[in-house]
Amino acid sequence: MAADFNTMELMICVAARYLEDGKTVAVGTGAPCAAAMLAQKTGAPSLVVIFEAGGLAPQLPEMPISVGDSRTFYRAVMAAGMVDAMSTCERGQVDYAFLGGAQIDRFGNINSTCIGEYEKPKVRFPGSGGANDFASFCWNTMIMTVHSKTRFVEKCDFITTPGYLTGAGAREAAGLPEGGPYKIVTDLAVMGFDEKTKAMTIESLHPHVDVDKVQSETGFELLVSDELGCTELPTEEELRILRDEVDPLRLVIGRS
Amino acid sequence: MAADFNTMELMICVAARYLEDGKTVAVGTGAPCAAAMLAQKTGAPSLVVIFEAGGLAPQLPEMPISVGDSRTFYRAVMAAGMVDAMSTCERGQVDYAFLGGAQIDRFGNINSTCIGEYEKPKVRFPGSGGANDFASFCWNTMIMTVHSKTRFVEKCDFITTPGYLTGAGAREAAGLPEGGPYKIVTDLAVMGFDEKTKAMTIESLHPHVDVDKVQSETGFELLVSDELGCTELPTEEELRILRDEVDPLRLVIGRS
Amino acid sequence: MRVLDEGKGPLFMDPDPDKAREFFRSKSRAMVDKRMSVKEAVERFVTDGCYFATGGFGANRIPTAVCHELLRQGRRGLGFSGHTTTHDFQILCAGKVFDRLDAAYIVGLEARGLSPNARRYMQSGEVQVADWSNYALAARLRAAGEGVSYGLTRSMLGTDTFTRSAAKAVECPFTGKTLCAVPALWPDVAAIHVHYADKFGNAVYKGISVADHELSRAAKHLIITTERIVDEAVIRDDPSLTSIPFYMVDAVVEVPHGSYPGNMPYLYFSDEEHLAEWMRVERDPDELERFLDKYIYGVSTFEEYVELCGGAERIEQLRKIELVEQPATPAGQGA
């Protein structure tokens, strides 16, 4: 019988598996960091973690609260700066970056700036931070988020961070380097992007979820992969490591 | 009676007096460094010395052999890098720079690259090094050199480093920041530059030298300042400090 | 080489490098004693309407004492910028210190959530904003420190972040490709907190530099707050360690625990309980008012503030967390 887990644990375990060994990942706090730490303790022991404020390849003793706090360069190979960290991304040495946001559209564009009129917003969010840079520079960007219609929207109120912009060819036309959204892991499914159109595509459904359910929680029409799969559940071992070693204080997995 | 001194000692003592206290100077090895050290020990105790390779405000224990050797950051306030040192110049914080070269023209342009055809030169010299950058960025550039017709030429074979280029307004037209040649100290005279035309102008004659003598050793017509002066001789005190403290091994002053 | 597109966001500061050069030409390079109180430093260098920037990273190695002092002295109408600004931003919003903002990361405190009061202020329409990415802001400072009028990045392109910035998309003269040009930014004054400095301003920070290398070379005036002031000889004994040379610095202020309630690498972790308290009281403007009266307006020195927050005992607890002897649990979270 499958292990018992909450949706945060599920998302983290699923996301972690996409991080290949020997690659680099730029992470923030919370779930992305947990996914990177889990990957390091499972299939990707030599995954290199980079923080935008300058922490390079730390041996994280616990989850950071800020991407610039001491934990992010605890026993790191280098305590660098933002220019050095971001330059590493810009010249093409960072494989994955994790992003978050309030809204996401079919091309993986993200809004983390505001809802409503820009000059006097209904809701003001933090803005880009390093997200726009990561999404512009890194080869594959990943998103972990809960799946809802208010989040997966037809049109973002503001495009803070580039996905594929208006679709195939648009990044190139804008001058962005090759790269773009890779996987979106939600509490319902894993989505990728259609190779031709760059539109969001359901690739794998979580247990007890069907396409209609995912579509009903999405504000635009999703494509469905020809090779639609069923998400592999977290293993007992993954859950044990996540709970006992990665997040023993349940700072992230306790939020679900 | 005046002290006995050689022309190198004369040039160094004269040049040192132009370095105001509390200012910054970018220096190379040899005579410029001796002038800066002498200034620090006489009228400009808080003159800040900067080396292009990164040494900032060292307490020079002796003359460096290279502008990147250990002496250039001995007990410095910072062992920085070339970008940091040059940026300090480019953003306008360095008052003086000393330059040298094989040829100099009436507008203070300098050749330190080659004599003859560029692709297959008769003589190849080092090239710019940091000289072009210093002359572009620093507020006042200074030259110490022996005075001869082969050095003071009508036209440089190659303009390595900018003086006033083709004269008044030319730096601005080329896009260079404000700045340019300030004083040229030779074994015969001190020359400045005419405010209006930016042409080289005799400002002060060394003892026993007249305008004709200077002109006869110069490959172009020099202007003569309305306030032509007589160079003040090195004092006993200056010479003592130069010989005993700045260059006790006579590495520079022994060359004359 | 053409300008292909341009953001329509406001450009608050002139990117003319010759004007900056004129300023730096007149800035003293004399190695003189620059020690003073935070009160004096703010009085002398931060004027109403000037453009201000903080070093560090939001709640890590931040110049808290300078931020508090800006409130106490009632500074208004400032321009402000930060790559990730969190608790520093929150303090400045509480005093409505700025009304022009180059934003990259604002109103949030990362994993701690969003500041209710900072959001209210940013949603009030009282603040003129340009949006940027973190790296774009760092690139603006870097260009300024290098004395050129713009810097380059390949980010921001194609997004509303670009549109709401004052960046321009330009064609590379070598490759024909599109790059994002960002205008140099010389803040009028910046404050950076460091581990130690001598009285002339030669300063050393440890751990990540964030964008403080760039900021310290770009700021026209620079206030250094430092955990401790050391003899000049400590600096000269190992010049490889120096982060900031004295000639950039205008004021050296000794402020032990000066990043509190933020994290100071190797010395003390952030005080998550106090930061949570900030977030809690911000829900109610009246309660925030009382809170500010108690912790900022009602004290005259930063030392008093630290005392109010638990003083040496609290700092000792935070030291243990910093040294990983105890876990860093965000208040109100955890099992």
Next chain:
Amino acid sequence: MRVLDEGKGPLFMDPDPDKAREFFRSKSRAMVDKRMSVKEAVERFVTDGCYFATGGFGANRIPTAVCHELLRQGRRGLGFSGHTTTHDFQILCAGKVFDRLDAAYIVGLEARGLSPNARRYMQSGEVQVADWSNYALAARLRAAGEGVSYGLTRSMLGTDTFTRSAAKAVECPFTGKTLCAVPALWPDVAAIHVHYADKFGNAVYKGISVADHELSRAAKHLIITTERIVDEAVIRDDPSLTSIPFYMVDAVVEVPHGSYPGNMPYLYFSDEEHLAEWMRVERDPDELERFLDKYIYGVSTFEEYVELCGGAERIEQLRKIELVEQPATPAGQGA
């Protein structure tokens, strides 16, 4: 925003950042043991015709062992660049290793005078040259390390140095002022000598960085020669000190006294007598030939070379000079 003028010098390397990104995408980021001999490092990473660059500053913290090995392995047709290159340049000229050159400071050895053989080679017409300033070359490397296609400086403008470079004068899109745009330079391989490194390539140098921060981020392949190899824990114990992260590095070669006869800060001063000997023998090509046979072609390791030059005893003398216990007198000069 227009291109106002352009240098007519050759551009040896493609400044396309997307091609560089493709390379770096495929470059391994795995933390693996990269220790090898200098022979193996040169065999694997420096191929005939590739573009090579050295770290340090001419005769200060230079990768002498790699330069010697290039001669022993008979590398030809290389491209080469250096901000100030002096003794390193002299060695490479002795082997006619390169025939394309981005020059900023060449043929001279600063206060020591000019290298007769380097001048002969540079006056032979065999070398295709572009001239730059030191800072322009550093700015080219910096742009490359940042992943953009060009960098900016306000130098070089209006001179023949500009004309003989591949720079372009461009109009600033913000101010309308003229700037000098220099194309990004990603060397195929660079060699940098450091104080210590772990086996993965995390490397630390002390003293001035010259342009090695920029070079280490720009080079596609990087050979680190190091005075000593340390345990990974030494690096992780104080990550503030790290100069170069492992993922830039391809080879880690332990070479004690590896900058000899150049200066290594805090360890040994330059051997002015040996450098003077180089200058002397260079006057006569036959004598130079015999000299090279003895010191480079006739030995198989760098250790043998140091032995020939006086070994431990000589190094101890140079250590005393470095520590300012004895003066550093250029040979043949002084009272």
